[in-house]
Amino acid sequence: MFIYIDILLRLALWLLLAPLLPGVINKVKAWVGGRQGPPVLQLYYDLARLWRKGVVVSTLASPGFIIAPAIAWTAVVAAALLLPLAGAGAALSFDGDVLLLVYLLALARFCTAWGAMETGSAFEGMGAAREVSFAVLAEIGIITAVLTLVVQSGSIALSSMFEPLPGPGAALLAVGLFIILLAENCRVPFDDPNTHLELTMIHEVMVLDHSGPPLAMILHGAAVKLMLFSVFLAQAVLPLSELPLLISLAALAGSVLLITVAVGLVESLTARLAFKRVPLLLTIGFLFCLFPLILTWMGDL
């Protein structure tokens, strides 16, 4: 009984808190730009509005056009539920669940690409091609970070593998994971969530034809994914699980907020990269994850 309440509580936490993050990012951007900016809760309003709206479906699209966003959203939320939350631990944990997390994100990616290919639009095909190609490099980076944690902790279950590295290793890993976070969540400098030029986008261009509740699911799923990566990054770098329950949760929330603010600052202060340079930055992200791996592996040499 307890476990069901636990899972429901976590589910509610993820679903309700996630849309806050894009709001914070936008607020930071507005603040840096000296503007008032939209309210922090803007995404909630948007989601509520989209959820009630009708849907425009392309004449070319199959039922998969509606099904794909639902699968992608469920997969992302399921992946989020696998993550432990600092001192609270994970609701469900077994050896190798970290692979389930990685592949659930892959499932979401496949479905998003599927939904994009449904419409037969050249723009959306372009976005899908970019998404699945760049994700190869991002996934290599993620698995390298996971390897680092596995080597450090000697465990292959998410609930016990967040044992932060000592010294410079943690800093390197933080930078690497942050780069991957930006790439996987399609933030500047990889992608511009605000632009209206289809040719310069990855994720936004894939969802160009979606509307109504499916679009709401896509937007909400993106917010959950951002939070998922922030929580992962925070726990991989900071020794949160050793603190008492409430303090550790507060520390986790604080660090997620910090990461969000950092994303907003990066977004305000840098320009989007040329597409040819995206693989270079992702490779750098991968290297930032690789060096801590080598450091941990070699131990004290």
Next chain:
Amino acid sequence: MNDTLSLLIGLAMGLNLLALGTSRLPVLIRAVAAQGVLLGLLPLVLEAHALDWRLILITLATVAGKGLLIPYMLIRAMRAAGIARELEPFIGYIPSLLLGAGGTIAAVALIRYLPLLPEHAGTLHVPGAMALILTGFILLIGRTKAISQVCGYLILENGIYLAGLLLIRSTPILVEFGILLDVTVGIFVIGIIVDRIQRAFDSLDTRKLTALHE
């Protein structure tokens, strides 16, 4: 002490990757300069327990030479030539980055198999030197612009300098100054040549120099 040492060398190794991954010449030059400064500070860390005028002199000279003088000249040469980017390298940025990273890892892994003195065995000193030399070679081989090649040469020299620090107590100071002087003269010569090439060919592409092979 070892921590500071490893941190400095680790940062220098990170700058290697920056140098390999960037296409902007100013960034490249600054990376090399910063690397020079970091390595210039090393003697102070290494011999912190027995500071004397010799060490301080070496440090000051290296930092000033590598961190200020040479970069200043390079930036001037770059402005004179009017280029800011390396556009078509022989070895692309991602491959050279991966090569550099692979070389760095190999260097770190290799140190277990080298017969080192016990006081050098636990640090990044030797692998750092090897990684720097390797990076220098990758830049020298893989870039086409003369200025990038000069930077490669400088990183190579940094590596040799780092290796030379292993013998800091036994290297006569004159030798070290000799090397530094050598480099400075080299940079002068290259600066002049760059200027001339630019005037003669309207480009700094060393590939075009193959026309001169006769």
Next chain:
Amino acid sequence: MIAVLLALAGLCLILAAGMGRSHPRIWLGLSVIATLCGLSAALSVLGGGEIWLWRGGFTLGGEVPSLRLDGVSALFLILVCVVGGLGAIYSHEYWSEHHYPGSAPKSRSWWSILTLSMTLVLTCANGLHFLFAWEAFALSAYFLITLDHGRGEVRKAGWLYLAASHAGTMALFAFFSALAARTGTWELGPVHAQAGLAPLFWLALAGFGVKAGMFPLHIWLPSAHANAPSHVSAIMSAVAIKMGVYGIVRFSGWLPLPENAGWTILAIGCASALFGIAFALAQNDIKRLMAYCSVENVGIILIGLGLSVLAVQHGQPAWGKAALAGTFLHVINHGLLKTLLFFGAGSVLHATGTRDMSRLGGLWRAMPWTASLFAVGAMAVSGLPPLNGFVGEWAIYQGLLRAVAQKEHAAGVLPAVIVLAGSGALALAAFAKATGVVFLGAPRTKPAAQAVECGWLMRAPMFLLAVVMLVIGLLPGLFFAPIMNSVAAWAPQWSGADPLLSPRTLGGAHTVLACALIAGVALLLRMVRTNGTRQSPTWDCGYVAPSSRMQYTSGSFAGIARGWFVWLLRPEVLIRRVRGHFPGRALVVERIPETVLEKIIDPGARAVGYMADAAKKMQHGRLHLYILYVFLGVTALGLMILLGGV
């Protein structure tokens, strides 16, 4: 019991081979009976975990025939039976009398002979008979590949297959005769005691590796799989190459292994996985794409096997058992899902007459069944939960990660994990491309627009496969139990160790996930229905005349990732641009050559031919010059003796 079942299966197959030419329905019935018999024999061996042995009371070719079915061979036998039976059903409609009156009878009898010979390969415990069965298997596969021998490229692919296959068989001849010479008997079985046999493993690896299609011995595979009829491609890709894998698995379990065997297999596996999927992603021909994907999956299997061999060598059952169980499960999984995918591609080919993805598109409207079943296969091959592909890879990953976590012997495992993750993501890209370009969007050509769905005899096998794949995904615990018997047959010394896998937990997670997915989809569909939908053309950015040819094609979809592998793929591109005031037709043609074959082996063979031609000049028919040769030869010999003092 097992003897009766196997005999019955063999009898049915022999009868089917004989009668299949004239009686397609009887052939179908016999094939299905044979499948069921073989399947129950294999399952009873797997379930019981005992070895079934049979020795004849007579000699055949000077040797007493003996058959043997243990956990390892029973596992592969399941694959032979399932794909053999389902392929028979599929081909009944796909390669029917009606469409191919000339070759359909041949297809049927060779199909039966192929399944029979593969069953013999799996059961023969005598080296001599094994070689005969192997040869029969190779030849029947050749005749099946060249069923449509009116087309030049089919003949070419067939010859390439035959040549490569025999190069492999040559290594196997050497291997088995050396084995027989050293052990003094043709009987096969564990020979761990004789450490001197270790180097023979390299011969076996090369010989079986050609058939398994591991990089760089895969040269025959893409063209043979692409040009064969689809039911043949399915059995080739799903089962025939697994015979090569079987050989490697079998003899890595029986022979004493050279010290670096584990690392070598692991490295070959990494190369196959990465390069195989890089080639697959760049293909424009849907069947070639899947053929290269088979190379990738053999790579994944070899990574798992290599790790298990390492585990044996280091005495680490904990990770070895997980990795080997994953490997075995992946053998089955890949067999199932690749059959499904090739059947799907066959339906597309059947309906449209082309394999070129850039000429297809929008097929979901005409072929909803094929489209959704193909999508299931594509998701499974990309290793996505909650399907079976993930379960196998999950176990292999667990072996790898455990080896990493132990941190002692296994620095080489780190790149293997990274390669596995990278090739998984590339596989996702390749199959997102294949499904997206072929089935979604708008039809790019007329044949694609006029396609019709295949009949139920072609749909039923695909449906069945998809169901089995889903069941493996949802109830992996059910399948890991018998597979542990295969693991025990491969490495009896690990019997006491705990594999530390928790397939039941994974199964539970998968089931919950599947329910959640259904709930999510139902919720969204309901919401969409209540809110109402409106049809409208795809947003075209204000362009006035959108056409189906503006869609992203397979080449453009793969463009980014192909760019990373240009050094390996070496695409040949022909571009005729739009020029002048009254431009002619513009054109872009892109071909991805088989690099190993066309850039390495072909030039090498040409050089050898050139040298041979040059040597031919010495054979001119002038007697006095021949006498000169003799004189020169004798002088040279004399000089050698004089100088060398031999």
